[in-house]
Amino acid sequence: DSGVTQTPKHLITATGQRVTLRCSPRSGDLSVYWYQQSLDQGLQFLIQYYNGEERAKGNILERFSAQQFPDLHSELNLSSLELGDSALYFCASSPQGKSNQPQHFGDGTRLSIL
Amino acid sequence: QKEVEQDPGPLSVPEGAIVSLNCTYSNSAFQYFMWYRQYSRKGPELLMYTYSSGNKEDGRFTAQVDKSSKYISLFIRDSQPSDSATYLCAWDTGRRALTFGSGTRLQVQP
Numbered sequence: 001d002s003g004v005t006q007t008p009k010h011l012i013t014a015t016g017q018r019v020t021l022r023c024s025p026r027s028g029d030l031s032v033y034w035y036q037q038s039l040d041q042g043l044q045f046l047i048q049y050y051n052g053e054e055r056a057k058g059n060i061l062e063r064f065s066a067q068q069f070p071d072l073h074s075e076l077n078l079s080s081l082e083l084g085d086s087a088l089y090f091c092a093s094s095p096q097g098k099s100n101q102p103q104h105f106g107d108g109t110r111l112s113i114l
Numbered sequence: 115q116k117e118v119e120q121d122p123g124p125l126s127v128p129e130g131a132i133v134s135l136n137c138t139y140s141n142s143a144f145q146y147f148m149w150y151r152q153y154s155r156k157g158p159e160l161l162m163y164t165y166s167s168g169n170k171e172d173g174r175f176t177a178q179v180d181k182s183s184k185y186i187s188l189f190i191r192d193s194q195p196s197d198s199a200t201y202l203c204a205w206d207t208g209r210r211a212l213t214f215g216s217g218t219r220l221q222v223q224p
């Protein structure tokens with residue numbers, strides 16, 4: 001058990017809808033990362049937050065947004081969903097968000113768009 | 115040329131074999147090197163983490179980094195059926211986002 005908790009485990013929804021994925025980092029970790037894993041693209045970095053502030057951005061679509069709350073949990077919001085958004089979404093956390101600190105992953109949310 | 119190349123496998127070996135998994139990369143900015151193991155329907159689990167050339171050992175696992183040749187390897191000794199999983203190499207350029215290989219699927223036959 002990595003200590004990173006993600007909910008829900010599985011989401012099924014339709015095109016055009018909006019969903020929210022939730023992540024609780026390991027106890028004491030201030031930084032949260034979001035990744036998308038699809039069959040054709042592999043694991044891709046989306047966005048990083050550190051202590052409530054956005055720290056780094058990857059190939060995140062404009063339809064996607066995230067935030068980190070004062071209790072350090074994070075939410076990833078996906079809107080105007082398309083079939084191609086079907087993927088596994090992982091959250092990872094690290095203590096200070098520095099490069100010399102490895103990231104630990106949750107078990108992900110499987111998003112299925114019908 | 116892709117930033118990271120990793121043989122997708124699947125790699126099938128008998129129990130007790132020594133397994134060698136490899137990744138090559140082209141970006142000289144990569145500073146920190148990791149190996150993750152991912153079981154089906156689970157998140158990536160950190161196995162090894164290093165930032166320097168050379169070998170790092172942890173139990174049955176040895177990570178090898180060669181920065182001059184731009185490749186990293188993971189060796190698994192005395193492989194077990196429980197080692198059957200997908201193995202992902204990963205890098206950090208110092209900008210915090212990890213770059214992952216596509217993963218090698220390993221099957222250890224009892």
